[in-house]
Amino acid sequence: MKKLFLALGVCLMGSWAAQAQITLSKDVAVVPTESGQVRGYVHGGIYTYKGIPYAEANRFEAPHKPKAWTNVRSSLTYGPVAPLMNPTTQVQDESEFVFDHSWGYTNEDCMRVNVWTPGIKDGKKRPVMFWIHGGGFTAGSAEELKSYDGENLAKKGDVVVVSINHRLNILGYLDLSAYGEKYKYSANNSVMDMKAALEWVKANISQFGGDPNNVTIFGQSGGGAKVNTLMAMPSAKGLFHKAINQSGAFRGTMLEKSTTQAITAEVLKALNIPAEKVDSLQKLPFATLANAGNKALQTVAAQMKAAGKPVVGFGLSWGPSIDSELLPYQLFSDEAMKLSKDVPLMIGTVKNEFMPSLMTNMSNASAEEVEAYIKKTYGDKAEAFKAAVKKAYPADTKPSDLMDVDTRFRPGAVVQANMKSALNAAPVFMYLFTWQSPVMDGKYKSMHCFELPFCFNNIARCENMTGGGKEAYVLADKVSQAWINFARVGNPNHKGLPTWPAYNASATPTMHLDNACVVKPQLDKELFELTAN
Incomplete structure (x- = not known):
């Protein structure tokens, strides 16, 4: 019996050694x-x-x-x-x-x-x-x-x-x-x-x-x-x-020099620093600088609104700005598009992005409660809104699905794909990630960031987000391979997916990434026209 346990121990130790995952030495991995x-x-x-x-x-x-x-x-x-x-x-x-x-x-x-x-x-x-x-x-x-x-x-x-x-x-x-x-x-x-x-x-x-x-x-x-x-x-x-x-085409307009300089003037004003002592900014504690920056953004945003000027993105915030040398063109301008016309692009979003149901605690709201929300939000356009959502996603059944379809991130992606594909240069491939996470009884649906574990093939690392089920692993294999193939040759197609055509503005082929991946034309055009303003 003692020999049996000894043999079993040696066997297990050999098995564990064979599974050793890490090598760390002063002479290994030196570059x-x-x-x-x-x-x-x-x-x-x-x-x-x-x-x-x-x-x-x-x-x-x-x-x-x-x-x-x-x-x-x-x-x-x-x-x-x-x-x-x-x-x-x-x-x-x-x-x-x-x-x-x-x-x-x-x-x-x-x-x-x-x-x-x-x-x-x-x-x-x-x-x-x-x-x-x-x-x-x-x-x-x-x-x-x-x-x-x-x-x-x-x-x-x-x-x-x-x-x-x-x-x-x-x-x-x-x-x-x-x-x-x-x-x-x-x-x-x-x-x-x-x-x-x-x-x-x-x-x-x-x-x-x-x-x-x-x-x-x-x-x-x-x-x-x-x-x-x-x-x-x-x-x-x-x-x-x-x-x-x-999910990154939500901001198509960079700040202008007049705005960035106005923000800086307000920062200096908040800190009581004259122009000739601007170098003192380099020595201020970061928290002091940050507080002045937050105040400056609020002040300039209020000034812009009072003057009837649009505030880009989700509100005035830090970000790139027009510069005659570094960034001379607005992002969606003809000049910018032509600058990168030979760069193949894959672009897309997730179905639900920032979901109103999460923000309003309405994930499990009744049909009547969702109806009231939509009517309050869209007024006399409420019926047209519901019809447009149902046309885009006819298989949805949960009441809150009507209010959770993204209309903030995907419209910009469609605009960018239309503009770039019209150059008839490098190809564009459009996707829409629609897979619904089962976590928390499906509460988080296909939320902002939820495609990331699939792109990186990291389902096991992200079980809190994905649930770690078999379906997630199967889809991650398909999605990550598409990302890899695109990086390798500029085309995401592989045998695990149906044929994924290059995008154009007339046929609008879009790969819906889900348990059953399928290419569909744009079905949410009316929805975006309705919610454009």
Whole structure:
């Protein structure tokens, strides 16, 4: 019996050893970069590097290459995230369970890059998938959601996944250009950071087994808006070759110089700082600066409304602005579209995005309660609204489905797809993610961010969001493969999906990503016309 237990123990130990997932040693996963050598680790066969500096900068100044280091730099954990204007100090228990954020730690020196790759020093040229996080232009980070982890995507597709942190909010967009040459680009320093990260990829990614001549930028929400911004940036042309915009076409208009300079004037006024002492802004505590920035945004927004001027997006906030050199064109202008006409684009949204039923505690509302909400919201257009929703989604049965169809994010995606496809240059592929999460009895439906675990093939990491069921794994296999194929050759088609035609404004073929994936024409045109204003 003793021999039997001993043999069983040896067998189990051998089995556990065979399943060992991580290799970490001073001589393993060491890669040279322009600034010095970095050491990562190997997990599940994927070489992983986190927190590598790609640039540095003084506050409000343009980024430049980081100082070189002589020793091998340990690169095992995520680097700092950009400070937040409104730090998170409390959360809603239920929704936090679903999203399961990782907030990280803040530091203004936050320009860091993370890399996941199947191989180093092997002579391969793998497609590079360059991820830009969401959070508008004011919040978020490369580690904020578990879905952002690049290991599974790198392993599944034999691709190199890259993600970045960069300056945000007032640190990335305060326009001090009128106050000295060193602040020349301060209104768009955040965009300059992203460009610097792409330049880092161009110079270094071959050392990580990646192809600098096959880079796909992709991002969701604010990250998708950043994708659009880079596509409209002349000096970023050639640093990437394909683009994926996920729920990020909601903001088509950048701020004008008159607005950004008015915001800056209000910041200085709130801080009682005269123009000749503007450099003192570089030494203020961030919280003091943030408070002044919040007040300035509110003041200028009120002034604009009083003057009858439109306030872009969801309200006046920090973000990219028109600059004659860096960003000379509005994002949806003919000039911007032509600048990126040869860049294949995949673009889409999720069915429910920001759901009114969640905001109003009406997830399980009765048909009568939903009817009253729609009538109050749409007035004499209520019946037409209901008819348009039912035409777009005839299979919906839950009363709150009538009020939860997105009309805020997808219209911009359709406009962008129509404009880009009309150039008859690089192809456009449109998707609509309609899969409904079973979590919390289906309360969260296909909400903003819910496609992310599927794109990254991260169902297991995101069970709180996806439920972790078999259907989720099956769909994630299809979705992640589409993203991989698009990054590889500019076309998302693969044998696991029905044929996915390139988009055009007349046939409007749109891939509905669900348990049963199917291509449909645009069915919500009347809905968007009805809710346009």
